[in-house]
Amino acid sequence: MQQSTIAAIATAPGQAGISCVRISGPSAYRVAQEVFRPARAGRRLEDAKGYTALYGFFERRGRRMDEAVALCFRAPKSYTGEDVVELSVHGGEAVVRELLAACYEAGAAPAAAGEFTRRAFLNGRISLTQAEAVMEMIEATGADGARAAAAAMEGALYRRIQQVTGILTALAGHIAAYTDYPEEDVEELSAERLRQALETARKDLKELLDGYEGGSILRRGVRTAIVGSPNVGKSTLLNLMSGYEKAIVTPIAGTTRDVVEEDVSLGGTTLLLADTAGLRETDDPVEAEGIRRSNRKMEEANLILAVFDASQPLSPDDLALAARCRGRLAIAVFNKADLPPRADAAGVEDCFKRLVRISAREEGFSDALRGAILDLIAAEKPDPDAALLANERQRAAAARAKQALDDALDAAEAGFALDAVSVCVDDALDALYELTGENASDAVIDEVFSKFCVGK
Ligand SMILES: Nc1nc2c(c(=O)[nH]1)N(C=O)[C@@H](CNc1ccc(C(=O)N[C@@H](CCC(=O)O)C(=O)O)cc1)CN2
Ligand SMILES: Nc1nc2c(ncn2[C@@H]2O[C@H](COP(=O)(O)OP(=O)(O)OP(=O)(O)O)[C@@H](O)[C@H]2O)c(=O)[nH]1
Ligand SMILES: [Mg+2]
Numbered sequence: 001m002q003q004s005t006i007a008a009i010a011t012a013p014g015q016a017g018i019s020c021v022r023i024s025g026p027s028a029y030r031v032a033q034e035v036f037r038p039a040r041a042g043r044r045l046e047d048a049k050g051y052t053a054l055y056g057f058f059e060r061r062g063r064r065m066d067e068a069v070a071l072c073f074r075a076p077k078s079y080t081g082e083d084v085v086e087l088s089v090h091g092g093e094a095v096v097r098e099l100l101a102a103c104y105e106a107g108a109a110p111a112a113a114g115e116f117t118r119r120a121f122l123n124g125r126i127s128l129t130q131a132e133a134v135m136e137m138i139e140a141t142g143a144d145g146a147r148a149a150a151a152a153m154e155g156a157l158y159r160r161i162q163q164v165t166g167i168l169t170a171l172a173g174h175i176a177a178y179t180d181y182p183e184e185d186v187e188e189l190s191a192e193r194l195r196q197a198l199e200t201a202r203k204d205l206k207e208l209l210d211g212y213e214g215g216s217i218l219r220r221g222v223r224t225a226i227v228g229s230p231n232v233g234k235s236t237l238l239n240l241m242s243g244y245e246k247a248i249v250t251p252i253a254g255t256t257r258d259v260v261e262e263d264v265s266l267g268g269t270t271l272l273l274a275d276t277a278g279l280r281e282t283d284d285p286v287e288a289e290g291i292r293r294s295n296r297k298m299e300e301a302n303l304i305l306a307v308f309d310a311s312q313p314l315s316p317d318d319l320a321l322a323a324r325c326r327g328r329l330a331i332a333v334f335n336k337a338d339l340p341p342r343a344d345a346a347g348v349e350d351c352f353k354r355l356v357r358i359s360a361r362e363e364g365f366s367d368a369l370r371g372a373i374l375d376l377i378a379a380e381k382p383d384p385d386a387a388l389l390a391n392e393r394q395r396a397a398a399a400r401a402k403q404a405l406d407d408a409l410d411a412a413e414a415g416f417a418l419d420a421v422s423v424c425v426d427d428a429l430d431a432l433y434e435l436t437g438e439n440a441s442d443a444v445i446d447e448v449f450s451k452f453c454v455g456k
Helices: 027-035 095-103 115-122 128-139 143-155 156-180 191-210 212-219 234-243 285-300 316-325 367-379 392-413 418-436 441-449
Strands: 004-007 016-024 037-038 053-061 064-074 084-091 222-227 258-267 267-274 303-309 332-336 354-357
Touching: 004 095, 004 115, 016 027, 016 095, 016 115, 027 037, 027 053, 027 084, 027 095, 027 128, 037 084, 053 095, 064 095, 064 156, 064 212, 084 095, 115 128, 115 441, 128 143, 128 156, 128 316, 128 392, 128 441, 143 156, 143 212, 143 267, 156 191, 156 418, 191 212, 191 418, 212 367, 222 234, 222 285, 222 316, 222 367, 234 303, 258 367, 303 316, 303 367, 316 332, 316 367, 332 367, 354 367, 392 418, 392 441
Parallel strands: 222 267, 222 303, 303 332, 332 354
Antiparallel strands: 004 016, 016 084, 037 053, 053 064, 064 084, 258 267
């Protein structure tokens, strides 16, 4: 248990209906009682039971500053596992800042970024992956991301990792008993059983790792690059999908130079749209830099919207672009369908997963394009309720564990002594315990919580 009592504003800055200061630690009630006076005579904050609320006033240096509500939690039944008091006042920036200052005067220390959640973790209330899920929830901008975060908070990933550590600890125990106490008549570990256990654990980890990219689609959104030759209507398409005139549109080829980004929501999934400079050979160094950025966006994209001008024959640049889309999650968008058709779509059809005709000048996001996008990403999107690796830290730890199991299988295959296998299994367990935080160094824990906001 921590000795200090910390306080921070737990609500977002700015004007709001109410704002809240959270106080956690052994002196939470002593601090709160200095700044909060119950309205009803005879009621005392120190006597309040957990999960009760009191109406009263925020007072500072004998002056009534605002109305307030105190929400009381008693250790260990609170978010942090410590005594917690939450004081809410009207949501003005000045009053809540003053409330926090008053808490400091009363002896509370400023909370570091993520310190409440860190205490919940250190007090054994949540695992490290669950703590990271709290962060994921705060960052989620789409319904899919929030659902994935809720599953992780509920322990989906933690339980999945526990399945793997369960297999491996049983195996390590068996190997240790067999090699350390041969006289004890421990059942021999057959090569087949050893291989099977290692394979099962490795398969579980491989599945988790394979789902990582898809998970980022749920959490952050689908990185969607709008690419194509100059003047085909890429910026017009971005504006159409965003619902407002975000990007400059002109009849002049080479209008867009910088990447223009806009997030749009499509059926619970966020599309991170990037409109890019038209691809062509150019001597203009400014345009050339724009085109370099277009290419980078295209490489990084989960989904490519390759735009063609349906009213013109396809150019060599168009054909080159189509060829680059082969094997990618890419949709051919034949734009300017309002004009007489002159492009031969059949020439590039087999480079794309879908082909749609639209007129980006017309109002409203075309159903055909929307349908094609939803269709393609549905196949890429993992089940948000499933166990998913949430960030690079988790991915790297899972990858280290899988590598150790690959090594263990190689050692077993090569007929090395069980000791050698056992070293690899221990390495895998170390990596997995670091993932869940059961055996994570202070440096790793610091790194995780430094990404949180103050008050969480
Ligand atoms: N006002 C408020 N709302 C909030 C939070 C909070 O801290 N304060 N939370 C966080 O920021 C989240 C809720 N998280 C919480 C997690 C555990 C406990 C808790 O008291 N657990 C006890 C009691 C459970 C029970 O009565 O059944 C326990 O597990 O022992 C409270 C909040 C979201 N909403
Ligand atoms: N007729 C017709 N014109 C369109 C359509 N979509 C875009 N345009 C026009 O085509 C021209 C170029 O549009 P932009 O959206 O700027 O094209 P772009 O692909 O972003 O061009 P760059 O930024 O130069 O690469 C503009 O004059 C648009 O009004 C369409 O569906 N039909
Ligand atoms: Mg443009």
